[in-house]
Every structure is written in C-alpha cells, then in structure tokens.
Amino acid sequence: MVPKRLLCISPGDPGAIDALRAEMPDWQIRTVRSVDEARFELRQDAYLVGLLMQVIGSRACSDLERFLRQHSQVQWVGVFGAEAMGAPAWRDLVADYLCDYHTLPLDTRRLVHTLGHVLGHALLRRPRPRPGSQPSSLIGNCDAMQRLRGQVERVAKVDAPVLIWGESGSGKELTAQAIHRQSLRSTGPLVPINCGAIAPNLIHSELFGYERGAFTGAARDKVGLIESANGGTLFLDEIGDLPKDLQSNLLRFLQDKTIIRLGATRAIPVDVRVISASHVDLQQAVARGDFREDLYYRLSVLPLTVPALRERRQDLAQLAEHFFHQFASDRSPRLRGFSSKALAAIAAHDWPGNVRELINRVRRAMVMADGKWIEPDDLDLVMPSPPIEAVLDDARCSSERLAIRTCLDRTGQNVSRAARDLGVSRTTMYRLLAKHGMRP
Ligand SMILES: Nc1ncnc2c1ncn2[C@@H]1O[C@H](COP(=O)(O)OP(=O)(O)OP(=O)(O)O)[C@@H](O)[C@H]1O
Ligand SMILES: [Mg+2]
Structure with a gap:
C-alpha cells in the first residue's frame, strides 16, 4: 500500500x-x-x-x-x-x-x-521502478537493462579491454561512462575519441601526439589523446572507422602499454584502460578484411551489448518521463505529461534511432504541444491501429444498435413486436436494450 x-x-x-x-x-x-x-x-x-x-x-x-x-x-x-x-x-x-x-x-x-x-x-x-532497482544514469528496469547494469558493475572491477556493441543512439557512450564511473579509475580522466570524426591525416598525431619539429608546423611538443588519458579510461568510439595503418599502432599500444609520439624515438609508458564501441559488427569487418583480426581480439576481451530500444519496450514510458523532466525548462508550464494515446503510440513505434530518437521526439513534442498533455501528433507518431477483433466488435455493436433502433421505430416503440421482428425473445430484447443503454 x-x-x-x-x-x-x-x-x-x-x-x-x-x-x-x-x-x-x-x-x-x-x-x-x-x-x-x-x-x-x-x-x-x-x-x-x-x-x-x-x-x-x-x-x-x-x-x-x-x-x-x-x-x-x-x-x-x-x-x-x-x-x-x-x-x-x-x-x-x-x-x-x-x-x-x-x-x-x-x-x-x-x-x-x-x-x-x-x-x-x-x-x-507515476513511473513504477521495480523493487531493488538502483538509481543509475542508465535508466530502465527491463530484464535486458538489469543484465547490462550487472555486467557494467562486473567489468568495472577489472582492467581488461571492453568492447561495447549497440545500434546507433542505443546508449554505448553512456555505458562506457558508467563503467568508468564505477571503476577504480573514476578519479582519473575519461577521454572519449570518436575515431570516425577525426580527419584521417590528423588522427595519428591526435592519438599519439608529436615532438617539436616532427613535421612542418609542429612548433612545440603535443601530448596525444591516449597519453592524456593516463591514470584513467580511453573511450574509442566508432572503432570500426579507425584507418588500417593506425590499427597496427593501436595494437602495439595495447600490447606494450607504451606510445611513441610522432617524430620521437622514446616510448612513453601510459596506464589506461581501453573501452571501445562500435555500431557495426566488427566480426564482419574482420571477415571483409577491413579490421585487423588480432586487434579485434585484443579489444573484445569483455564484450557487452546494449540492447536496441525496441527490445526494451517496458522501459519506454519511464525513459519518456525521464526526458520530459530533464528538459522541463523547454516546456510550456501548462504541459503536464503524456496522454495515454501518446504512451500507446510510443509503445507501438519501432525506434530505429533508439534512445536518441526518443529524446528528439520528446523535446520536439514539449515545444509543439498545445494542450495539457502531449498527444501522438506532437511526437510525430501515429496511433497504432486497434486489433482486428476490436474493429469487428465495434462494427457488430453499431449494427446491433441500428437494427434495434429501426425495429423499434417501425413498431412505434413496441418492444414485443420489435423483438419478434428481430427474431429474439422479449427477455433477450430487454438485455440488448440495457447493453446498449437504449430505451424504447
Ligand atoms: N538507458 C538510458 N537512460 C538514460 N539515457 C539514455 C539511456 N541510453 C541512452 N541515453 C541517452 O541517449 C543519448 C544517446 O546515447 P549514447 O550517446 O550513449 O548512444 P550511442 O550508442 O553512443 O549513440 P551513437 O551510436 O549515435 O554514438 C544520450 O543523450 C544518452 O544520455
Ligand atoms: Mg556514441
């Protein structure tokens, strides 16, 4: 109670x-x-x-x-x-x-x-958290999320490389952050690197740094991103986009735990824990010859999968409410939350863009909604069509009402004659009238 x-x-x-x-x-x-x-x-x-x-x-x-x-x-x-x-x-x-x-x-x-x-x-x-659930940055209490949280807790205790797989927008980076936060390295830095976002000609110097004079324009020494993660965690996002030549450099770093800055001869020891993430299947990339197999095995000692949002539908309402409160300052004060139709539309949608898509739709709805409650239209979602049984029931009900009304009108509202015309007993006729809330 x-x-x-x-x-x-x-x-x-x-x-x-x-x-x-x-x-x-x-x-x-x-x-x-x-x-x-x-x-x-x-x-x-x-x-x-x-x-x-x-x-x-x-x-x-x-x-x-x-x-x-x-x-x-x-x-x-x-x-x-x-x-x-x-x-x-x-x-x-x-x-x-x-x-x-x-x-x-x-x-x-x-x-x-x-x-x-x-x-x-x-x-x-009220969103109902399941008993025993821990408050965490990873929202959701469905079995898959509870399993993921348990795995995060376990891998956070050790230093071996983690490879996180998940569709775009499913929460890979958030999972990496949770691992770092729960690890002994949490007081050290968490350095994220998006391997797909750095220009190929810059990625080497960005990752490994350089010495003064290493190339034209290298006026002073520069510490690379890997070195800057010393004592903490390196998060290599979209690792599948790492150019082939850098894959061998990274492999060397994972084996020796040392890096050599561009233009240097001396190896610098670096103490980092590596977490990488990919939205493409790296095993297929290995099979195609796009990704080094030995690097794949080095990175995927502890593999984790973040489930797609459509595989954790029970969490949708809780996530939607969470983002509604997170972006509360964007909304009109009149707006109270989601209508039941909006929640049904959220539950029925397939969420190809995962949590990021949910965030975007909720934020847009919070700005666009006119009334007190967010409706499916505000989310740019359609109401799911009712199951065929419900459609048939509705049709049956309307025809029944129409037949009763017609017979009653034709017989001057005489229940016994209308019942006879319809081919039912008087008792059934009274039951039908009560069912449809009709009076002769
Ligand atoms: N379980 C969750 N609880 C709360 N917020 C979440 C959850 N999962 C994802 N998010 C939020 O959704 C957004 C996308 O998550 P994140 O960036 O971690 O996904 P990603 O898998 O790294 O995406 P991409 O493949 O596009 O890089 C972020 O704003 C994140 O905070
Ligand atoms: Mg990401």
Missing part, C-alpha cells in the same frame, strides 16, 4: 492544518512555513501531492512560479482568498501550475476529497 503523504506549505493559520489532520487520519502530513523550507523538504523526501495554504497572493508571484516550475512533479492544490484571483498574474499561475483550488472559507471535507482524488491521479501517472 502506498503511503498517503502531503506536503503542506502554510505560512499562517495552523488551525486550518489541525482541522485537516483531524479529517485525514490516514495521511502523513508534513507542514512547512515557507517555500524555502519546502524546497529543503523536497530535497530530502518525495511527495506526489502538495498543498499551498494561503500562499497564493501572499508573496511575489514570480518567486512562487519559479518554485512551482522546479517542482512540477508534485501535484499542487491551492487554498486562498477569493480576492487573490482578481490579479491576472495569480489567475494564470493557478491555471498553469495547480491541479485544483479552493477558496476561503475552507470546506475541509471537500478539500480532503480533492486531495484524495489528486493523489489517485498522481499514482496512475
């Missing part, structure tokens, strides 16, 4: 709160006297429902607006004097940020009813 908890901000009359407590014996009510205290309380504890008791109209509107915008995950109900609604700024604030309001004099029973109703709604919309 979920505890019923209420955060009440009440700068004035403690008597009203006592009356409320008496009417709500099964609720835990935490009372604070100011918005600043509420901020502190909300950092300590989670609340689904909040009550602004005579706060509206009593302080600067912009102050309260900032607070409500920052804490839009709480469903707020307001109680205030009717005169507060005279000011347009307060009216807008109530319309945009409150789920409901009551004016003074207070009818405590009605307020208790409202708070119960608001809590019920908040519980329906």
